[in-house]
Amino acid sequence: MAVVSKEENANAKPSLDYLKENFRDYGMLMALIAIVVFFLVVVRQQLDVDFLSAQNITNLFLQNSYVIIMALGMLLVIVAGHIDLSVGSVAAFVGAISGVMSVNMGLPVYVVVPAGLVCGAIIGAAQGYWIAYWRIPSFIVTLAGMLVFRGLTLWLLGGQNIGPFSRGFQSLSTGFIPDLFAVDRPNMTAMVVVVLSAALVVWLGWRARKRDAAYGIQQEPSAIFYIRNAIIAAALVFVGWKLASFRGLPNVLIVMAVLTVLYAFFTEQTTPGRRIYAIGGNLKAAKLSGINTEKLVFLTFVNMGVLAALAGMIVTARLNSATPKAGVGFELDVIAAVFIGGASMSGGVGKIVGVIVGAFIMGVMNNGMSILGIGIDYQQVIKGLVLLAAVIFDVYNKSK
Amino acid sequence: MAALLEMRGISKVFPGVRALDHVNLSVEAGEIHAICGENGAGKSTLMKVLSGVYPHGTYEGDIFYDGAPLANRSISDSETKGIIIIHQELALVPLLSIAENVFLGNEVSSGGVINWPETFNRTEALLKKVGLSEPPGTLVEKIGVGKQQLVEIAKALAKNVRLLILDEPTAALQENDSQKLLDLLLELKTQGITSILISHKLNEISRVADRITIIRDGSTVSTLTREEISEDRIIRDMVGRDMAHRYPERTPAIGDVLMEVKNWNVWHPEQHTRQMIRDVSFNVRKGEIVGIAGLMGAGRTELAMSIFGGSYGRNITGEVRMHGKPVDTSTVTRAIDARIAYVTEDRKALGLVLEEPILRNISLANLAGVALRGVLNKAQEATVAEGYRKAMAIRTPSVHQKVVNLSGGNQQKVVLSKWLFTDPEVLILDEPTRGIDVGAKFEIYGLMNRMADEGRGVVMISSEMPELLGMCDRIYVMNEGAFVGELAREEASQERIMALIVSK
Numbered sequence: 001m002a003v004v005s006k007e008e009n010a011n012a013k014p015s016l017d018y019l020k021e022n023f024r025d026y027g028m029l030m031a032l033i034a035i036v037v038f039f040l041v042v043v044r045q046q047l048d049v050d051f052l053s054a055q056n057i058t059n060l061f062l063q064n065s066y067v068i069i070m071a072l073g074m075l076l077v078i079v080a081g082h083i084d085l086s087v088g089s090v091a092a093f094v095g096a097i098s099g100v101m102s103v104n105m106g107l108p109v110y111v112v113v114p115a116g117l118v119c120g121a122i123i124g125a126a127q128g129y130w131i132a133y134w135r136i137p138s139f140i141v142t143l144a145g146m147l148v149f150r151g152l153t154l155w156l157l158g159g160q161n162i163g164p165f166s167r168g169f170q171s172l173s174t175g176f177i178p179d180l181f182a183v184d185r186p187n188m189t190a191m192v193v194v195v196l197s198a199a200l201v202v203w204l205g206w207r208a209r210k211r212d213a214a215y216g217i218q219q220e221p222s223a224i225f226y227i228r229n230a231i232i233a234a235a236l237v238f239v240g241w242k243l244a245s246f247r248g249l250p251n252v253l254i255v256m257a258v259l260t261v262l263y264a265f266f267t268e269q270t271t272p273g274r275r276i277y278a279i280g281g282n283l284k285a286a287k288l289s290g291i292n293t294e295k296l297v298f299l300t301f302v303n304m305g306v307l308a309a310l311a312g313m314i315v316t317a318r319l320n321s322a323t324p325k326a327g328v329g330f331e332l333d334v335i336a337a338v339f340i341g342g343a344s345m346s347g348g349v350g351k352i353v354g355v356i357v358g359a360f361i362m363g364v365m366n367n368g369m370s371i372l373g374i375g376i377d378y379q380q381v382i383k384g385l386v387l388l389a390a391v392i393f394d395v396y397n398k399s400k
Numbered sequence: 401m402a403a404l405l406e407m408r409g410i411s412k413v414f415p416g417v418r419a420l421d422h423v424n425l426s427v428e429a430g431e432i433h434a435i436c437g438e439n440g441a442g443k444s445t446l447m448k449v450l451s452g453v454y455p456h457g458t459y460e461g462d463i464f465y466d467g468a469p470l471a472n473r474s475i476s477d478s479e480t481k482g483i484i485i486i487h488q489e490l491a492l493v494p495l496l497s498i499a500e501n502v503f504l505g506n507e508v509s510s511g512g513v514i515n516w517p518e519t520f521n522r523t524e525a526l527l528k529k530v531g532l533s534e535p536p537g538t539l540v541e542k543i544g545v546g547k548q549q550l551v552e553i554a555k556a557l558a559k560n561v562r563l564l565i566l567d568e569p570t571a572a573l574q575e576n577d578s579q580k581l582l583d584l585l586l587e588l589k590t591q592g593i594t595s596i597l598i599s600h601k602l603n604e605i606s607r608v609a610d611r612i613t614i615i616r617d618g619s620t621v622s623t624l625t626r627e628e629i630s631e632d633r634i635i636r637d638m639v640g641r642d643m644a645h646r647y648p649e650r651t652p653a654i655g656d657v658l659m660e661v662k663n664w665n666v667w668h669p670e671q672h673t674r675q676m677i678r679d680v681s682f683n684v685r686k687g688e689i690v691g692i693a694g695l696m697g698a699g700r701t702e703l704a705m706s707i708f709g710g711s712y713g714r715n716i717t718g719e720v721r722m723h724g725k726p727v728d729t730s731t732v733t734r735a736i737d738a739r740i741a742y743v744t745e746d747r748k749a750l751g752l753v754l755e756e757p758i759l760r761n762i763s764l765a766n767l768a769g770v771a772l773r774g775v776l777n778k779a780q781e782a783t784v785a786e787g788y789r790k791a792m793a794i795r796t797p798s799v800h801q802k803v804v805n806l807s808g809g810n811q812q813k814v815v816l817s818k819w820l821f822t823d824p825e826v827l828i829l830d831e832p833t834r835g836i837d838v839g840a841k842f843e844i845y846g847l848m849n850r851m852a853d854e855g856r857g858v859v860m861i862s863s864e865m866p867e868l869l870g871m872c873d874r875i876y877v878m879n880e881g882a883f884v885g886e887l888a889r890e891e892a893s894q895e896r897i898m899a900l901i902v903s904k
Contacts, residue, residue: 211779271767271774278764281753288711288742288750289765289818290732348755 015221022220023397028342028357028390035361039368046372054246056367057239062173062318064363065252066091066311070334071341071355072263073307076300078338079267081280081347082131082138084304086123086145088330091312092323093149094119098313099162099322102169109168116309123149124305125298132298146331154324163321173318175251186241187248194240194249197257198233205229252314259307264352276300280347336383337362340390361386402467404429404594405450405563410461412445412454419445420459421618427563432585432595434609436602438638438865442618443598447565451485452478465563476505482562486552488571494541498532499523501540502555526554530584546577553584564588565596570604571697582608600695602631602902614638635898647870648842650849654873655686657724658857659740659826664718666706676702676713678882684826684857689848691872692861693897699881700861701745704828708742709735722825736765741824743815745831745861747808751815754804758796759785761803761814766822788817792847809840816847826857833867845871865894877901 019026036052043051050056070087077084098116101107107115127145130136181188205225212219219225243249267273278286279293287293311330316322341358343350362383369379405427412420420442427433437443449459452472463470465481472478475485492501499519508519523536530550534543540551549569556564566585570578578601585595585608599605605612606629614621614637621637666677676699684690692700705712707720709732720729720738727738735742744750752761762785763770770781785799792813796806803814812832819827829848833841848871852858862868868875875892877885877900885900 214779269776269778271771271776274760274764274767274776277756278753278760281756282749284750285753286764288708288732288744290709290736291764292733348753 015223018221018224025342025351025354027393027397028340028354028361031390032357032361032364035364035368039364039371043368043371049371051368051371052238052242054242056371057242058246058250060360060363060367061250061253061256063367064359065173065256066315066330067333067337067363068256068356068359069259069311069314070304070307070330071337071359072259072352073300073304074334074338075263075341075343075350075352075355076267076276077138077304078335078343078345079280079347079350080276080297080300081283082297082300083335084127084138084142084301085331085335086127086142086149087304087308087311087334088327088332089146089149089153090120090123090305090308090327091315091330092153092325092327093123093156094309094312095316095326096153096156096162096322096324098169098316099165100156102165103162103322109166109172112169113172113313116313117306120305120307120309120312121302122305123309124302127305128298128301131301132294138301153326157322157324159324161321161323163319165317165320169313170317170320171251173250173252173314176247177249177251177254179248186244188244190240190244190249194236194243198236198240201236202229202233255310255314260352260356267352272296272299277348280349282348333362336387340387342394344394358390361390402429403427403464404466406462406464407446407450408462408464410446410449410459410463412442412449412459419618420449422461422620423615423618424620425613426623427594427596428611429594430589430592431610432589432597432608434597434599434605434612435615436599436605436612436634436638437615438863441615441638443615444567445618446615447485447567447596447598450478451475451483451565479559482560483565484556484559484561484563485565486549486556486567486569488567488569490545490548490552492540492548492551492555495539497537497539498527498534498543498551498554499536501551502526502536502558504555506559522558523554526557527551529557530554531580544577546573546580549573549577549581550584553581553588561593563594563596565598567598568600569597570599570601578604600901602634605629605634606631631899631902632895635895635902638898646842646866648846648849650852652687652689652852652873654688655855657683658686658688658722659684660719660721660724661707662719662721664703664707665716666702666713667715669712669714672714676881677706678880680718680878680881680883682876682883682886684859686855686857687852688873689852689858689860689871691868691875692859692878693865693868693875693901694863694878695901696863698878698901700878701830702881703878704742704830704859704861705744707735708732708740708828711742736822736824739823739825740828741765741819741822741826742828743819743830743832745834747811747815751818752803752811755802757800757802758789758794758806758814759799762788762799762817762821765818769821784821785817788821792817793843807836807840809836809843812836812840812844813847816844820851824856826859827851828859828861830861831863832860833862833864841867865897868892868897869894 040051043049074084074087094116097119098112101112101115102109127141130141131138177189179187179189209219209225275286275291275296278291279296283293312327315326319326337359338350338355340361341350341354343354365383365386366379369382403426407423407425410420410423411418423442423446425446435443448454450463452475455473456471493504502523503519508515508522520536527534527536530553532547532550532554534547540548569581573581582604585597588595597609609629611623611625612629612634613623614634616638624633660683662681664677664680665675668674668676680703694700702712706716707729710716710730711732720727722738729735729738729740748754753764759781763781770777770784782799788794789796789799794810794813796810803811806814832848833844836844848858848860860868860872869892873889875887875897876883877887877897879901884903887896
């Protein structure tokens with residue numbers, strides 16, 4: 001047999017070519033940075049306010065926590081080749097349940113939160129069952145779910161708001177990690193946590209890089225690696241310092257960060273995560289490779305339900321009131337974040353990191369435009385155009 | 401009689417393949433002309449040239465129709481001249497009524513508004529002609545395949561057909577439906593409609609055809625008149641080509657029976673009364689390459705997929721034994737655990753995740769092999785893929801390359817690697833060389849020999865008889881869902897295989 005093997009050393013490629021090839025991955029990060037800088041300059045000019053003030057950074061996290069948390073689950077749903085339109089209604093419904101339990105029944109937070117998560121799991125299972133085992137299109141099932149759970153929310157709350165919540169429940173969203181070093185400001189706990197995690201991120205990246213090199217796996221050029229890590233570490237330390245000089249680390253930020261790391265690990269390093277990508281990439285091939293596609297799709301929706309429930313309770317805690325109007329349109333923000341983050345409508349493609357960047361692009365724009373006093377009308381138009389532009393950019397990059 | 405159709409020196413080239421090479425075909429007015437040839441001989445391509453699927457200018461040669469040169473720009477162009485082709489896969493819309501289908505694209509209308517009473521009246525008249533008594537408002541999905549075929553013909557009649565081309569019209573039909581269709585062809589002949597019939601079934605051909613043209617490897621071999629038609633002659637002309645040195649040498653070392661399938665029966669997944677596999681039994685030995693021959697639609701893929709995790713069909717009965725012990729192959733996971741692998745005939749749709757890199761495709765069926773307690777070891781995954789890249793000579797700069805960027809032959813090597821990584825004892829290879837070039841075919845044959853030499857059992861399904869004869873130690877012949885013969889290497893020949901297929 002004639003064996004002609006053509007070796008090509010990918011490492012030798014200049015950094016610029018690498019950047020061009022992986023433009024998608026870096027493009028969105030650069031877009032986020034550009035948007036932040038834009039608001040930083042314009043807000044200073046127009047209003048003489050610091051866009052990246054400690055308070056506003058804290059606000060950014062608090063405002064966007066629900067989008068990011070749900071987007072983690074939505075990424076899995078979309079990667080598997082499905083969609084979930086019901087997350088806003090589910091979040092509202094679980095928020096209402098938590099209101100009834102917490103306010104009307106006076107149950108403590110450590111009962112209410114797990115119960116809410118279980119409700120979310122049951123709702124996700126109820127929808128996932130039809131999608132996975134009966135092959136009912138997820139668009140239809142979750143569109144129905146969107147109506148059903150919105151209706152149930154109205155019914156449960158009787159059209160009224162329920163509140164106020166106990167301090168314990170409110171701390172889900174508005175609480176901060178107490179300062180263990182007790183030196184008041186700057187909050188040393190926050191500083192230590194952030195510096196340690198920045199160091200951890202860089203160290204993990206470096207270790208993976210070394211391991212990849214040992215196995216000859218293709219990797220980014222060292223210049224890009226160092227610059228990227230320097231930016232990430234600097235951003236983390238900057239944000240940490242700002243937070244430390246305000247009220248410390250919000251509880252939500254910790255929840256978000258932990259979930260993000262968990263889901264990044266799940267999608268990239270575990271067999272079930274890998275299988276979800278295969279299902280979205282080619283369902284039939286995945287099935288013929290011995291993958292239990294039904295079960296995995298089902299569990300993906302259960303997971304989505306749990307995350308929607310968590311987001312619902314966080315939003316309720318933030319508003320300090322369970323309201324029938326909660327979560328209206330959340331599904332669109334979440335889905336938009338996932339697509340801006342580079343996921344493909346047809347499934348099989350998408351990364352957690354991309355989703356986080358996508359969610360922050362949406363979040364920063366929401367926040368910045370509100371500060372500038374741009375009307376909700378223009379905000380929607382601009383957000384819509386950004387979503388469209390991001391996806392066109394994606395398709396254009398692929399067809400090149 | 402004068403020739404209605406003359407095709408002279410037709411050549412059609414696809415990238416890398418010369419599908420037609422100076423084909424001549426002459427069809428006289430009012431005759432039924434059969435075209436015969438192996439799968440891939442060029443019959444369908446020739447008909448696509450005739451019907452305008454490949455427009456004038458994309459092929460070489462001349463076509464004369466009714467004495468005048470024919471230069472079709474599109475299908476509708478040829479249809480206005482009364483040349484209508486009925487494809488193997490029916491082109492009816494299942495959820496529309498018979499009447500709507502018959503006049504689809506040819507609606508009885510004025511100013512875009514459909515005249516329904518007239519549509520129904522005309523449909524009724526046409527249905528009577530083809531011998532159907534269904535009301536014209538019946539949805540097409542409610543009637544059987546045989547009747548759907550007749551609706552197709554009614555649709556052709558609605559367009560004032562003069563030359564009717566049928567591409568294997570009876571392939572999906574049961575015996576009595578086939579007879580009805582053939583009777584209808586004879587009836588249409590008396591009304592002056594000329595037909596071209598593409599068929600594998602020699603008994604049908606000898607029953608209705610006036611003349612027969614045989615095509616092999618993209619060239620006309622012969623045109624026989626009714627008196628000259630004999631099965632022997634047709635088979636001899638259909639097959640027979642140089643087979644030397646197209647297959648790597650191998651000295652078989654055949655051991656004990658590895659896998660045994662007994663009394664395998666499978667029914668169609670939707671049409672519940674249709675049995676697709678009838679009482680099939682076969683075995684594979686250690687180190688043996690066993691072939692399954694048959695024409696398209698014989699049920700070979702259905703057999704393989706039903707064995708592999710019940711991936712096709714319903715009401716599957718029968719037994720699979722490995723080393724003499726019954727094994728459960730009712731899900732893909734269990735079949736893999738029983739150390740059976742199935743390499744699909746459609747690698748793009750069923751075998752690969754095209755947008756993912758090579759290494760992820762190779763590990764997909766055995767992720768546990770590169771993971772510890774559910775956590776992937778990516779370095780190990782890369783090492784495994786790299787190993788297969790070298791062993792299978794997959795031509796790619798890196799195993800991180802997306803599979804979609806590879807050639808057909810290299811894609812096939814990735815699929816084979818994926819299944820070898822599950823360490824199967826038996827590999828069922830379904831059309832392993834379909835759509836890949838000659839050089840890559842030779843490599844795949846070499847890999848198959850290596851699998852056998854490693855002591856695995858290989859089942860090779862192929863529509864190309866020469867490759868079965870060149871590769872297999874034993875060949876089963878399959879036709880219409882049943883095994884109709886078994887030939888040892890020494891006794892197997894294309895003529896004998898063909899004879900077994902058509903004997904039914």
